[in-house]
Amino acid sequence: MFKKILIANRGEIALRVIWACRELGIRTVAIHSDVDRDSLHVRFADEDICIGPANNADSYLNVTAVLSAAEITGADAIHPGYGFLAENAHFAEVCAECGITFIGPSPDTIRRMGDKAEARRTMRLANVPVVPGSEGLIENLDEAAEMAAAIGYPVIVKASAGGGGRGMRVVNGAEELDDAVETASSEAAAAFGSGAVYLEKYIVRPRHIEFQVLGDRQGHCVHLFERECSIQRRHQKILEEAPSVALDAELRAEMGAAAVRAAEVVNYEGAGTIEFLLDEDRSFYFMEMNTRIQVEHPVTENITGIDLIKEQIRIAAGEPISFAQEDLRILGHSIEVRITAEDPWTFVPCPGKIDIFHPPGGPGIRVDTAAYAGYTVLPHYDSMIGKLIARAPSRPEAISRIKRGVDLFVIEGISSNLALLQEILDDPDFVNGDLSTAFMEEFLERRRQRLRGEAAPR
Numbered sequence: 001m002f003k004k005i006l007i008a009n010r011g012e013i014a015l016r017v018i019w020a021c022r023e024l025g026i027r028t029v030a031i032h033s034d035v036d037r038d039s040l041h042v043r044f045a046d047e048d049i050c051i052g053p054a055n056n057a058d059s060y061l062n063v064t065a066v067l068s069a070a071e072i073t074g075a076d077a078i079h080p081g082y083g084f085l086a087e088n089a090h091f092a093e094v095c096a097e098c099g100i101t102f103i104g105p106s107p108d109t110i111r112r113m114g115d116k117a118e119a120r121r122t123m124r125l126a127n128v129p130v131v132p133g134s135e136g137l138i139e140n141l142d143e144a145a146e147m148a149a150a151i152g153y154p155v156i157v158k159a160s161a162g163g164g165g166r167g168m169r170v171v172n173g174a175e176e177l178d179d180a181v182e183t184a185s186s187e188a189a190a191a192f193g194s195g196a197v198y199l200e201k202y203i204v205r206p207r208h209i210e211f212q213v214l215g216d217r218q219g220h221c222v223h224l225f226e227r228e229c230s231i232q233r234r235h236q237k238i239l240e241e242a243p244s245v246a247l248d249a250e251l252r253a254e255m256g257a258a259a260v261r262a263a264e265v266v267n268y269e270g271a272g273t274i275e276f277l278l279d280e281d282r283s284f285y286f287m288e289m290n291t292r293i294q295v296e297h298p299v300t301e302n303i304t305g306i307d308l309i310k311e312q313i314r315i316a317a318g319e320p321i322s323f324a325q326e327d328l329r330i331l332g333h334s335i336e337v338r339i340t341a342e343d344p345w346t347f348v349p350c351p352g353k354i355d356i357f358h359p360p361g362g363p364g365i366r367v368d369t370a371a372y373a374g375y376t377v378l379p380h381y382d383s384m385i386g387k388l389i390a391r392a393p394s395r396p397e398a399i400s401r402i403k404r405g406v407d408l409f410v411i412e413g414i415s416s417n418l419a420l421l422q423e424i425l426d427d428p429d430f431v432n433g434d435l436s437t438a439f440m441e442e443f444l445e446r447r448r449q450r451l452r453g454e455a456a457p458r
């Protein structure tokens, strides 16, 4: 087992990794930027080291600086968390060259799944259903027109180097196609350094359902059921839950088996996520694989009793997964909401000093946060300041519990999205589990109309 792990991250996920290391008896090293000295991950790590100025390229994204910190402190492994260098194949490669274990999959797997057209090809070979669409990349506009006609409109143009909603264009008819292909391609070339694009049938009002997977060096892969992540705005998730009300035991088994095949075909090592689109007719399609631990991992921990960060660390140290697929049962229901320092109406980030901070506690409540009273939320980083996670025997009880948690969460000094979260939790579509990726847009439209109604003269 590792003696010392360097955490190449900040915020709540850095703390989460420290919690796991403490329980495993592993020393921790925090890295931080100039402006991050007062962050909790620095306080709770056994050692800390400043790696550069506030801008990410010179600190948390600086491969040389991060590896130098690992060498200076004698860390034998690096946990990348999510974001930053977590899905950077080059970084994973350089770690290996330096004799430091990257806690995650191989550089080759990261690279293959980072190329979305390649990921589709790989999944097709493994008999994992993919959205009907082009075999490979689009070579020219004539070919695109032919393909789109064969698939049937609407179609979606996606950048192969994109992902997470970046570099996409929906095309409703043939007259829009050329323009969509050209703008998607040039945007992708500018943003990702590759203008490669491909075509898929556009699925209308799908659910975003993702399966948590684990793979070990011994070649065993398991899934830990699904998370329902349809409640997003501009590809930022707001609320996640497990399990999904849309799956029965049969569909869950079928999607779970597909997720395990997806992990197996790339010899997956570590924790990963297989994202699916679930159509209204219950067809499901592979969308992307995320080769990292995700923000919403706690809902899976809650319904399985498995500590995913500890599993990641043990797997990276060469140990087998600590349980078998047959050992897993769904233990109740769990819901997570992301707490952000944002204006609840405009979604504009509102960094600043937190004067009062009282997270809720009590039965079935978990709060993963690096915020505290007196902490200044920095403008340099993501506006998510924490996650509130509830667990209960059933979905209705989990909803009551997380509503209670949001109600009793006190954050003063900065704006937060707590009021918005309360409205979502009260929304009839949410309560009924009537979800799709269009939920937030429809919810926000209803909210605007409600507001207009209230403002109107009687």
Ligand code: MV4
Pocket: 131, 156, 163, 164, 165, 166, 200, 201, 202, 203, 204, 206, 207, 208, 229, 230, 232, 235, 277, 287, 288, 437
């Ligand atoms: C799609 C789609 C519909 N049909 N692909 C958005 C994120 C990226 N991973 C892929 N995305 C989508 N791909 C086809 N063929 C709809 C989306 C999509 C979406 C997916 C999941 C969650 C929220 C979303 C919001 C808008 C669009």
